[in-house]
Amino acid sequence: MAQAKEASLRLKIIAGRGEGASYAALARDYKVNYHTVRTLCLRYEAQGESALRPNYSKCG
Numbered sequence: 001m002a003q004a005k006e007a008s009l010r011l012k013i014i015a016g017r018g019e020g021a022s023y024a025a026l027a028r029d030y031k032v033n034y035h036t037v038r039t040l041c042l043r044y045e046a047q048g049e050s051a052l053r054p055n056y057s058k059c060g
Contacts, residue, residue: 005032010040010052017041 009030016026023041027034043051 005036005040005054007052007054013037013040014044014052017044 009032013026013030013032016029017023017037021029023034023038026032027037030037040051
């Protein structure tokens with residue numbers, strides 16, 4: 001089941017993406033699923049900081 005990622009981890013992923021890291025590299029470095037990284041980054045690009053808040057309705 002899905003689990004919300006900590007805010008600090010979300011910020012690190014967004015910062016890494018801003019520095020040019022690939023989704024795959026971020027997923028490997030932070031030991032999270034590639035699709036989690038991709039979804040978070042795309043949501044951040046579309047919605048800004050509000051995308052960093054966990055969506056608990058999708059958590060298990």
